[in-house]
Each structure stands twice: as structure tokens, then as C-alpha cells.
Amino acid sequence: MLSRSYLKTAGILALILISLTTITGTNISDPLLKNVIVSVSKMSNSPQDNVNDSVSIVVTGNATFGTLAADNILSSPQPINIKSTSNVPVNIDVKALNWTSTNGNMPLSSLKFASSHRAMTTDDQNAITNLEPSSAQDVNLYIQVPFGSLPKSYSTTITWTASQVT
Amino acid sequence: MENLKKILIFALGIVMAFGLTPAFAASPSGTNGVTVGVSPSVSIVVSNNADFGSLAANNILSDAQPINIASTSNVPIVVNVKAADWTSIGGNMPLSALLWGTTPMTTNNAVAIANMTAPTPTTTSAQDVNLKMKVPFGSLPGAYNTTVTWTASDAS
Numbered sequence: 001m002l003s004r005s006y007l008k009t010a011g012i013l014a015l016i017l018i019s020l021t022t023i024t025g026t027n028i029s030d031p032l033l034k035n036v037i038v039s040v041s042k043m044s045n046s047p048q049d050n051v052n053d054s055v056s057i058v059v060t061g062n063a064t065f066g067t068l069a070a071d072n073i074l075s076s077p078q079p080i081n082i083k084s085t086s087n088v089p090v091n092i093d094v095k096a097l098n099w100t101s102t103n104g105n106m107p108l109s110s111l112k113f114a115s116s117h118r119a120m121t122t123d124d125q126n127a128i129t130n131l132e133p134s135s136a137q138d139v140n141l142y143i144q145v146p147f148g149s150l151p152k153s154y155s156t157t158i159t160w161t162a163s164q165v166t
Numbered sequence: 167m168e169n170l171k172k173i174l175i176f177a178l179g180i181v182m183a184f185g186l187t188p189a190f191a192a193s194p195s196g197t198n199g200v201t202v203g204v205s206p207s208v209s210i211v212v213s214n215n216a217d218f219g220s221l222a223a224n225n226i227l228s229d230a231q232p233i234n235i236a237s238t239s240n241v242p243i244v245v246n247v248k249a250a251d252w253t254s255i256g257g258n259m260p261l262s263a264l265l266w267g268t269t270p271m272t273t274n275n276a277v278a279i280a281n282m283t284a285p286t287p288t289t290t291s292a293q294d295v296n297l298k299m300k301v302p303f304g305s306l307p308g309a310y311n312t313t314v315t316w317t318a319s320d321a322s
């Protein structure tokens with residue numbers, strides 16, 4: 001009498017054998033196993049069916065602008081690298097939290113992005129259109145400190161979000 | 167230990183049979199930080215030139231010519247004023263003929279605005295200072311020119 005655990009182990013090994021057999025193309029005559037093999041073979045013959053659309057990015061770089069004067073003059077750019085690790089073209093949106101500071105008064109709009117120097121907001125705005133899979137692109141950040149911005153230290157976090165191009 | 171082996175074997179079987187691959191962390195979003203320090207700044211913008219036209223040497227105070235001083239600082243400021251002596255050909259009018267408010271101008275700085283608040287990113291801070299002329303008796307006829315200098319300093 002075979003023990004219950006032995007049967008389980010045997011079943012598992014059989015499953016592995018089935019899989020290996022599918023890969024190597026060995027024929028198995030048992031009808032039950034055939035059904036399993038057919039099902040697995042179908043998946044391996046249509047590999048595209050198993051690859052889902054994936055949308056992901058990697059953001060590299062923190063922007064440190066040092067100390068700027070409140071002179072309403074655009075700073076030098078600080079590039080942020082956005083790399084798509086998706087397998088489909090994506091659009092990239094950007095938004096930021098309001099500045100964190102102690103009693104500061106500088107508006108978030110002092111933070112600009114892209115060559116058009118668009119003002120950052122707390123709502124998503126398009127930053128990159130149609131970024132191809134496995135490609136990367138820099139987006140420049142700028143600061144334009146308005147007159148009257150109190151001398152403080154300001155920090156924020158920018159969020160870049162990818163979505164599949166429809 | 168034996169159970170662990172069985173579990174691993176089972177997991178491997180599932181992976182091989184169904185083509186599953188381990189899921190690595192991938193996210194459709196990413197973040198980066200931004201930091202900036204804003205330094206104290208003291209600056210002003212002076213608008214207008216004062217042109218009094220032709221005045222009589224009658225020791226009477228002229229109409230005011232407003233000069234606008236706008237702070238573009240981010241700290242409170244003190245604004246001083248001074249002027250160069252008159253430039254003229256053969257003239258003899260003293261610089262004190264020029265007044266800011268009711269105070270005669272000198273070549274040394276004097277406080278014109280004692281405590282001017284800083285603007286904010288959404289509001290301005292500006293003030294007019296009136297210049298006047300009081301041409302003394304005996305001042306020779308001629309054209310007189312000078313340059314007035316306004317200097318801001320941190321009042322905080």
C-alpha cells in the first residue's frame with residue numbers, strides 16, 4: 001500500500017515529467033496525460049498569448065538646485081531620466097506635491113518642466129508622449145523663484161506616471 | 167525538510183507546466199525629489215524720472231514729481247536716497263533746492279523709506295516718494311541736472 005505522501009510526490013514528479021516531455025517533444029500515450037500535454041503545447045505554440053501588456057518605468061535622478069535668489073530668473077536645467085521598461089508605447093504624466101518648507105511662501109508653479117517651461121501642478125500633466133518600449137528620455141526641471149519668495153529651504157516630490165498609449 | 171523539498175518541487179512543476187515566471191517589482195510610476203534653497207535678497211526697481219520743466223527762482227515749492235520705489239526683495243528693506251551735485255554750465259543752485267518729501271537732498275544717504283515690507287509671490291510692495299524743487303532766490307538761469315540714487319538694505 002503506497003502512503004499518501006508518496007502518492008503526492010509521485011504526482012508532482014509526473015507533472016514535471018509531463019512538462020519536460022512537452023518541451024522535448026516526447027510522445028506519451030496515456031489519454032489523460034495527452035489532454036494535459038495538448039493544453040500545455042497550445043500555450044507554447046502561441047507564446048504571444050502569454051505575454052501581457054506591461055507598463056512600467058524607472059525614474060532616475062533627484063533635482064538639487066542649491067540656493068537660488070528670488071529674482072524671477074529661470075534656473076539651469078536639472079535633467080530627470082525616465083526609462084520605459086514597458087513592452088508597449090507609453091505616455092508619461094507628471095505632477096508634484098506642494099512645496100514642503102517651514103513658513104515658506106513659494107508657489108509650486110515656480111517649479112517648471114520640459115523645454116516649454118510648463119508650471120508644475122498637483123494634477124497630472126503630460127510630459128512625454130509615445131515613449132517607445134525600452135527607451136529613455138530626459139525631462140528637464142527648472143526653478144523660477146518669484147520675487148518675494150521667503151528665504152527658506154523648499155522640497156517636494158515629483159511623481160511620474162506611465163500609461164499605455166491607446 | 168522533506169515537506170520543503172516537496173513544496174519546491176511542486177512549485178517548479180507549476181512553473182514549468184504553465185510557463186509562469188516569477189513576478190519582479192515593476193511599477194507604472196516613479197518619483198524623484200526636488201530641493202532648493204532660496205537666499206535672502208535685497209533689490210528694488212525705481213521708476214520715473216523727475217522733470218520739473220522751467221521754474222522761477224522764487225523760493226516756492228514746486229509740484230511733486232513722484233518716484234516709484236518697488237521692492238523685489240524677500241526681506242523687509244530700508245531705502246536710502248542721495249543725489250549728485252547739480253550738473254550745469256555756470257549754475258549756482260545748491261543741491262538742497264531738490265527735496266524728497268520735505269527734506270533737502272544731500273550727497274550723503276538719508277533714509278527715505280524706513281521699513282518697506284517684502285512683496286510676496288502674489289502681491290507687490292511699492293511706494294512713491296515725492297521729489298520737489300524749491301529754487302532759491304538768486305539761482306542763475308540755466309539747465310540743471312542731477313542723478314538721484316536709491317539704495318536698499320536689509321531691515322530685518
